[in-house]
Amino acid sequence: MTLKAERQYKITQKDKETFNRDGYWISPKLLDDEQIARLREAHERIWSSDFDGDGLSMHPVTVSSNPEALRKLDNGWWINDEVKKVVTDPLIGELSADLLETDEIRLWHDQVIYKPGIGDKVTKAGNVGWHQDYGYWQCCDTSDMITVWIALQDTDLTNGGMMTILGSHKWGLIPDSASFFNQNMEELKTKYSDGRDWVEEPCILKAGQASFHHGLTFHGSGPNRTNEPRLSVVAHVMKGGTGYRAGIQRHDNIRHLGPRPINGQSFANEYFPILYKR
Ligand SMILES: O=C(O)CCC(=O)C(=O)O
Structure with missing residues (x-):
């Protein structure tokens, strides 16, 4: 049976409890099947360097000569209209605002991720190592950030x-x-487990569903054992008013504050669009 996209969903008390306890929450299906098809096409266009607008991507779009390697592009919204629509979607903003109990959500950046299917080949080239997103985002003055990982096909451990x-955001x-x-x-x-309670929870998603995880939640992914690629679009979002923490760590987004960013300066300009404001 095909699931219908849920465009009216409101975060419940139970959803907040789940997010606060586990460090992640799985949404209902948020995208309809036509949107999923358009985003799958967006992937094809991006990886073949067919861009919207002036095609000025933040980083060069590179496809490895190794067909088994993970592909990833940051800020795909700069060069693809469908990606822009989904990663600035007010519904994603509202759900994130409610989970973080805040009034405004902005985009930090997005990612377009393609994990090739490798069948039974032995390679780690498609793995994503266990990490904390805030490990990369320490130039932000709060770790209260959310990653919204949107599946463009049914996704479970078989396709990476x-x-x-579980609960690692509390570490x-x-x-x-x-x-x-x-x-x-x-x-x-x-x-990382080092005496900590290490419980691996698979994010099992139908196409169009998303997992929302906290900036401190450890996550990663293994091989895609199917023969089809695993496609996703990811929105990394932050609370309105999130500011720059100077002198800690480099991040390519800092330059979007201008040539001389100031400690405490808010990430609040057109590079960090507002998704939702109460
Ligand atoms: O796509 C994956 O398997 C991991 C993605 C990820 O680490 C993230 O979106 O923060």
Whole structure:
């Protein structure tokens, strides 16, 4: 049976409790099937460098010569209209605002992620290492940020779906946790679990559903054992008023504050669009 997209959904008390307890929450289906099809087409266009607008991407769009390697582009909304529509969707903003109990949500950046299907080949090239997103975002003055990972096909562990570590957002920022690109999951697990309760929770999503995880929640993903790619679009969002924490860590978004950013300056301009304001 095809699920119908839920465009009116309101976060319940139970959803907030789940998010606060587990560090993530799974939404109902948010995208309709036509939108999913358009986003799947957007993937094809992006990876073949067919861009909307003036095509000025934040980083060059690169496709590895290794067909088994993960592909990822930040700020796809700059160069693709369908990606822009979904990562600035007010509904995603409202759901995030309610989970974070705040009045305004802005986009921090997005990601367009393509994980090739490798069948039974032995390679780690598509893995995403266990990491905390805030491990990369320490230039922001709060870790109360959310990643909205939107599935463009039914997604589970067979096609390399994401896993989160239950309740790990309560551990605080763990040193050296910016390890997205370390594809040795076992090594990272040993390093980060370190006497902590390490419970891996698969994010099982139907196409059009999204998982919302906290900026401190550890997550990662293993091989896509199918023969089809796993496609997703991801919105990383922040509370309105999130400011710049100077001198801690470099991030390519800092330059969007201007040539001389000031400690405490809000990430509040057109590079960080408002998704939702109460
Ligand atoms: O796509 C994945 O498997 C992981 C993505 C991720 O780490 C993220 O969106 O924060």
